[in-house]
């Protein structure tokens with residue numbers, strides 16, 4: 189059996205581990221309670237860790253700190269073991285392990301915050317990923333302490349074991365991103381419709397309410413508010429919820445699944461878990477009909493703009 | 501009563517409380533506090549009977565469990581915001597309307613999608629499940645532990 193199909197099987201087995209659902213929900217309730225106890229800081233704190241300010245998930249960026257530091261520590265340990273180290277190699281390795289531990293704690297906080305909103309198979313894979321990483325973190329913390337206690341032999345063994353676990357766990361993390369699409373942008377980014385296209389009759393708009401529709405196969409949400417009509421994408425960038433089922437709160441569009449909020453004029457998320465903005469559409473009213481056109485912006489690929497210009 | 505009918509009846513209670521709460525004005529502080537506390541208790545009972553009995557029972561016939569959990573979480577978070585907002589705060593009404601929209605969406609999801617899926621369990625099983633739900637609901641109304649949880653929740657949410 190090839191490496192790929194072996195890994196594939198493992199992933200499938202983890203995805204089907206329904207026994208993890210009970211403990212998973214317990215853990216989520218714990219995380220939710222912890223955040224609730226921070227009162228009005230709960231939202232800003234979670235948004236910081238999701239990476240709403242960054243425009244994409246913070247977690248994959250943070251994990252480079254522990255993975256990088258621990259790789260450095262592995263190399264330094266290797267030098268010492270093979271007798272090629274210098275007088276400072278041991279101390280350098282200890283520092284690298286320590287920096288990695290600090291980075292891992294921050295990564296765990298952001299990972300856990302993202303994981304709260306994962307569903308089904310992804311939720312189970314995420315839980316195993318978290319379990320493996322926590323074990324690796326514990327091993328490295330132990331290794332760090334041993335380095336202070338002058339137990340270099342045991343410290344190197346625990347660090348090496350932690351490294352192996354980190355690698356295995358990173359594979360699951362990759363599966364979460366690239367297979368399950370956790371943290372990727374689920375909004376519709378096609379360039380359509382490039383020309384003003386009728387969506388619905390003006391009479392179908394309800395003031396202060398989100399109305400879902402489809403135009404050229406693209407889901408959109410129309411909102412009439414304060415005499416203006418806004419049109420944004422109808423698929424939530426976070427995990428693809430139908431935003432036509434969403435509602436308005438303080439003039440912003442709320443996602444029905446995990447409560448991301450979006451500014452209707454700019455499409456920007458004003459609250460996570462979504463880190464990506466919604467696509468926006470230009471709106472015009474023509475003979476009692478509402479027409480929309482994809483708004484050209486810097487996010488669109490250059491080729492699109494050219495075709496768009498040519499076809500107008 | 502069948503399981504889905506028991507839950508729909510309780511949804512009506514929740515929706516009714518939210519409607520009453522939305523209709524109050526900023527100077528009806530006592531009424532608002534009373535309705536809010538009642539809502540907190542009813543939501544706690546509702547979540548518990550669904551989590552304990554209904555959701556595990558429909559696990560094999562409905563793919564919507566994760567979504568239902570996510571929506572419960574959103575309701576919970578917004579309820580916390582409502583608990584934190586003073587009853588005479590000008591924002592109170594806005595936060596209650598947000599809670600109402602969140603709850604209405606979730607009950608819609610259950611009543612229009614999940615409950616029809618649950619019919620695959622068959623009438624007999626649904627009747628039996630309905631009885632269990634009602635019994636557990638009664639038990640929770642009388643339970644001292646439940647009263648304590650609700651009181652603790654109310655206190656901590658107002659403190660933070």
Ligand code: FES
Pocket residue numbers: 305424425426427428429443444445446447448460461462
């Ligand atoms: S799908 Fe998760 S917030 Fe919209």
Ligand SMILES: [Fe+2]
Pocket residue numbers: 550568572606610
């Ligand atoms: Fe529910």
Ligand SMILES: [Fe+2]
Pocket residue numbers: 507511546550607610
């Ligand atoms: Fe319900």
